[in-house]
Amino acid sequence: MTRRTATIAACLAGVALVAGVWTLSRNRVLANPPMKVPADNPISREKTTLGRRLFYDRRISVNASLSCADCHRQAFAFSDPRPKSVGATGELTTRNAMTLTNVAYNGRYTWANDTLATLEQQAMVPLTSRHPLEMGVLENEAGVLGRLRSDPQYEALFRAAFPQDAEPISLPNIVRAVSTFVRTLVSFDSPYDRFLRGNSAALTGNARRGFELFRSPQFKCSRCHGGVNFRMTSGHRTSKDDESVAYHNTGLYNLGGDGAYPAADRGLFDVTHNPEDMGRFKAPTLRNVGVTAPYMHDGSIATLEAVIEHYAAGGRVIDSGPDAGDGRRNPHKSPLVSGFVLTPADKRDLLAFLESLTDRTLLTNPAFADPFHE
Secondary structure, three states: OOHHHHHHHHHHOOOOOOOOOEEEEOOEEEEOOOOOOOOOOOOOHHHHHHHHHHHOOHHHOOOOOOOHHHOOEHHHOOEOOOOOOEOOOOOEOOOOOOOOOOHHHOOOOOOOOOOOOOHHHHHHHHHHOEOOEOOOHHHOHHHHHHHHHOOHHHHHHHHHHOOOOOOOOOHHHHHHHHHHHHHOOOOOOOHHHHHHOOOOOOOOHHHHHHHHHHOOOOOOHHHHOEOOOOOEOOOOOOOOOOOOOOEEOOOOOOEOOOOEOOOOOOEOHHHHOOHHHOOEEEOOOOOOHHHOOOEOOOOOEOOHHHHHHHHHHOOOEEOOOOOOEEHHHOOOOOOOOOOOOOOHHHHHHHHHHHHOOOOHHHHHOHHHOOHHHO
16 A cells, blocks of 8 residues: 555545655655644545545536636646636636645645635635625525435435534535545655656656755745645644645736735735735745646736746836836745746746646545546
8 A cells, every 4th residue: 555545545434634645855765744633524435435526526616617626627726727716606716626635634725815824715716605696506595505415325325424414405514525535635656756666667757857946045036935745835823723834926916006905815915904015915835746737826817837947037017018127126925035047957847846746646646536427
């Protein structure tokens, strides 16, 4: 049994676990942190089975037109290849759908909301948000529950997953089941992981050189994308838990020259109303980053190569239009986004390393696939 298989098996057995997977720091191999599972929603095989079915079922949207999987597609590491997703009524979301890779290990959820600390809290956002409307459950909760209650298979699945409930088919239980399934989307079988487990042939020479550049003082990539999941920022911690969770302004915009971001999405500022939080977004995981284009919170950078060039430049210049401005000079920009000299060879090697973080097992695992097409 592989370490990754053992991890998922432990999840399905309902065990709070420390997964046997590894990352490299200063030439040492370190174990990843334990998975966080809320006490009021322990993992079970029955809940995982139900959650997988709900994740792919369009009947849990307001008009039975949209499923979670429509915006989180397995072939793209459960992200959306569109810059912004389309809600059940045709309204565009304000942000690019983040990958669900190893999302169970996150300390905070969504791109820029430091109040969402669990998957259950996060799942309520797409299900119930009205502006923009995504799944739109609140607009027709009775209809959604009625569709599920009229399906004998769901009646059995909900009762198996929540045997203590007199009426198990409910919105809270939909949230619990979907969150449980998403916790099993564990990804630790990339070439990078196999290399760290002792397969010296798993990484090319270019990828190895790219890894050294990635963590070098010159490039500083690992300062914002450190840890097992390549998303932690060293030296930055929230006051709410002991996990490093930082939000950064990366110089994407600088409207009017005073640091403003487009009004439709100003990042953490829209939650805290702290001027220093203007344009600050969470550093996402880089696992499977090779298949999660487009990039940034608004999907405004199309390729991984262009992302590297953005950071090498120390920000983005938009010459004309409503978003015109020199992001390199944004007064709120993180000091970690200072730019660096990038040669063609450096870019090639960095790309090779980032591509080595793609876990093809996750992208094709039938246990995570659409159960309606088995």
